[in-house]
Amino acid sequence: GNSVTQMEGPVTLSEEAFLTINCTYTATGYPSLFWYVQYPGEGLQLLLKATKADDKGSNKGFEATYRKETTSFHLEKGSVQVSDSAVYFCALSVNSGYALNFGKGTSLLVTP
Amino acid sequence: GAGVSQSPRYKVAKRGQDVALRCDPISGHVSLFWYQQALGQGPEFLTYFQNEAQLDKSGLPSDRFFAERPEGSVSTLKIQRTQQEDSAVYLCASSPPLRLAGYEQYFGPGTRLTVT
Numbered sequence: 001g002n003s004v005t006q007m008e009g010p011v012t013l014s015e016e017a018f019l020t021i022n023c024t025y026t027a028t029g030y031p032s033l034f035w036y037v038q039y040p041g042e043g044l045q046l047l048l049k050a051t052k053a054d055d056k057g058s059n060k061g062f063e064a065t066y067r068k069e070t071t072s073f074h075l076e077k078g079s080v081q082v083s084d085s086a087v088y089f090c091a092l093s094v095n096s097g098y099a100l101n102f103g104k105g106t107s108l109l110v111t112p
Numbered sequence: 113g114a115g116v117s118q119s120p121r122y123k124v125a126k127r128g129q130d131v132a133l134r135c136d137p138i139s140g141h142v143s144l145f146w147y148q149q150a151l152g153q154g155p156e157f158l159t160y161f162q163n164e165a166q167l168d169k170s171g172l173p174s175d176r177f178f179a180e181r182p183e184g185s186v187s188t189l190k191i192q193r194t195q196q197e198d199s200a201v202y203l204c205a206s207s208p209p210l211r212l213a214g215y216e217q218y219f220g221p222g223t224r225l226t227v228t
Contacts (some may be wrong), residue, residue, distance in 0.1 A: 004154075036219075043116075044155070044203065044219040089154050099145060099168065100217060102154030 002027045006090045006103035013080055013110050021075040021106045023064075023090035031092040033057075033066050033073040034100065038087045047075075047088070080110045114138060116220035118204050124226045125194045133189045133223045137206030144187050145217060146179055147203040155203055161187060194227045201225070 007022040025031065035047040035057070048057030053068035062077045073090060090103040117136045125131050137144050143162055147155035148171075157171040163184040172179070176195075181187040191198055201224050205217040 043221040044205075046216050046218075049216070091154075099157040099160055099171075100147075100155070101157070102147075104152070104154045 002031070002092060002094055002101045004090050004092055004101055004103035006088075006106055008104070009087075009107035011106060011108045013108070015082055015110055015112055016079045017110075019075070019077040019080045019084075019108070021088055021090075021108070023073045023075065023103060025071050025073065025090075025092050027071075027092055027094050029094050031094045033064070034091040034093070035062070035064055035073070035075050036089040036091060036102075038089065038105075040086070044089070080108075082110045082112055084108060085110050116204055116206050116218055118202075118220040118223050120223060121221065122224050122226075124228060127195060127227055128193055130190065130192045131194055131225065133191075133202050133225070135187045135189070135204030135206075135220060137185065137187070137204070138208075138218055139185075140208060141206035141218070142184075142209050143207040143217075144181060145205040145207070146187070146189050147205065148173075149201040149203055149222070151200070158189070158202075191225075194225075196227050199225055199227045 003026045005024050032051045034049045036044045037047045048059040050057040050066035056065045064073050064075045087105045087107050089105045091100040119134045146158040149155040159169040159179045161181040176192045178190045201222040203222045204220045207217045
């Protein structure tokens with residue numbers, strides 16, 4: 001089956017620290033990969049995506065590269081801010097425009 | 113507002129009651145998805161519509177769950193004879209036609225259902 005595994009949180013970092021949230025996947029076929037973010041009190045928002053191997057998605061200083069050889073899509077940011085505190089979800093879709101399979105989410109807290 | 117809206121935002125039901133949750137997708141969005149998110153977990157797929165056609169309902173946990181989208185726009189998720197294990201946040205997402213989508217789904221704020 002299709003599944004996503006991401007590192008458990010909570011992750012606590014100081015402002016300006018480097019962030020990595022690991023995500024690996026299992027899928028039939030060739031999935032598209034996503035990172036969604038849920039800020040406190042808000043709905044899920046797409047942060048970035050990659051639709052084929054070696055693609056790099058980027059947005060708001062966050063990056064993730066679709067690694068087919070390691071079935072991974074790790075999220076990184078060079079310098080986190082307090083405003084990045086949120087829950088981050090890795091997800092995949094095996095058919096274009098179809099349902100998403102989500103990981104369990106990783107809570108990030110950035111302290112001043 | 114141009115986003116996906118859901119109502120009610122919060123619902124408390126006594127065990128055994130029926131509930132109906134509404135989703136208004138973004139105008140013109142062809143695809144509509146329902147997900148269930150338990151506390152501390154990621155969203156789990158329930159069902160998928162393309163226009164008014166329900167193309168996949170494999171994620172519905174039991175026959176107490178029913179979804180419809182009769183005119184290809186607003187959708188309703190109905191849960192009959194609610195049980196405590198139904199307590200969760202129910203998320204609705206919509207997506208434009210595939211040629212425009214880039215695979216992105218736009219999520220509503222969710223309805224938090226608590227069954228007592």
